[in-house]
Amino acid sequence: MTERHRQDGPRVVCAGDGFISSALLARALGRELPGVRTEHTDTGWPTEPFTGVDGVREASGDPRALAELVRGADALVTHLAPVTVQVIEAGAGTLRAIGVTRGGPVNVDTAAAERAGIPVVNLPGRNLGAVAEYCVGAMITALRGLPSAAARLSAGHWDAEGFRYERTGPELRACTVGLVGMGAVGRRVAELLRAFGSTVLAHDPYADPDEARRAGVRLVPLAELLAESDVVSLHARLTDETRHVIGAEALAAMRPGSLLVNTARGELVDHRALDRALDTGRLRGAVLDVFDPEPPAPGDPLTARPEVWATPHLAGASTQVAEESAERIAREVGRILRS
Missing domain, CATH: 3.40.50.720 (NAD(P)-binding Rossmann-like Domain)
Incomplete structure (x- = not known):
């Protein structure tokens, strides 16, 4: 499901899920970057398990659909979206930042991002x-x-x-x-x-x-x-x-x-x-x-x-983790987009 919000300002793709939703990411970005334009997509995780996709781990979503969304975008923020070579190549030339609300960006092909000159920011110790x-x-x-x-x-x-x-x-x-x-x-x-x-x-x-x-x-x-x-x-x-x-x-x-x-x-x-x-x-x-x-x-x-x-890998799940992760990644991405 994808919805578009047209305003003035940088264009950011928010790829969320059932824990850290695209709406949560977009609200945090809106507070950090007044006038930001956000595009939303959400996967079925955690109901649908994450997998390995095209060289990245613990990812949820379709890289082909995400690649279409990031064309022309200034930034991508996500929790679990598969940021593969295909996605990075689609955003090359316009993407100025990839923000991942995780301790380690294992769902991002960081080598491909480095080759494309796109900084990847994540959140060590987030949970x-x-x-x-x-x-x-x-x-x-x-x-x-x-x-x-x-x-x-x-x-x-x-x-x-x-x-x-x-x-x-x-x-x-x-x-x-x-x-x-x-x-x-x-x-x-x-x-x-x-x-x-x-x-x-x-x-x-x-x-x-x-x-x-x-x-x-x-x-x-x-x-x-x-x-x-x-x-x-x-x-x-x-x-x-x-x-x-x-x-x-x-x-x-x-x-x-x-x-x-x-x-x-x-x-x-x-x-x-x-x-x-x-x-x-x-x-x-x-x-x-x-x-x-x-x-x-x-x-x-x-x-x-x-x-x-x-318990089914729930130790790091809390309301504060979701909300504070969205706020922290919005600050990190906002800092790059304002520079």
Whole structure:
């Protein structure tokens, strides 16, 4: 569906979806660039899954239709639109900016944009607040056994046994939480945990020791973190070194009764090894918001386990993420168009 708004000013294509809509992008641009002309198109994501398209990843939409829209446009702003070579070539000569409301512009052929001399701007850390709040909320919820208790009550069973001492779980103030990765999200999680009184450890070979100290975090080797933590929360980037950083050996090294939380990348965890570790009863459970593959295959045993709280990649979804992303990308694109 496409609609045109004719005013005086630069022409910007707004390619939105069900989370960050073209209307939301256009309103933010209108506040930033009075007189802007916007053209709108929206895809069916998240109802329709994103895919890889013509060399770009995690994209939603038809690049041919988008290519037609960007001809003669001054800028393109989007969340998930497939900004392929075809789209960039169609906009070459007039496009002065491509704005992507994501932490990384994986849905843009950045090499093609660079060849065409079109700057690509994105929003690192755009959802760190939402992800950090999810992590801390999930820790509280899972440590206390609330997801399974709620599921039993929904099924009609009043489970008074949840008050037995051996079934109860600890408060965060009594927990040591280990963060694997101390990037923007990890630092924000550490800040929130300090308010609860948790002891916070972190493993990150690239972290600044002074910055970690200011955040109240003690940097330790991974082996020490796994052995000492009641909760292990993953915030590392996916690299060859971090792929399956939580495998059979790491799971065996975790403190008995501990909880694993992954909101970063599914590939950080060897899911088969996690399933086997949960079989032994060594771990309290796991919170998984990301998977490998994603979505998980039908019949994936992890998502059916009562000690696993699994959500469909929702940690970064909040009203504020959508609204603030639109405002931030409008400022970035506006700065370029005014220059």
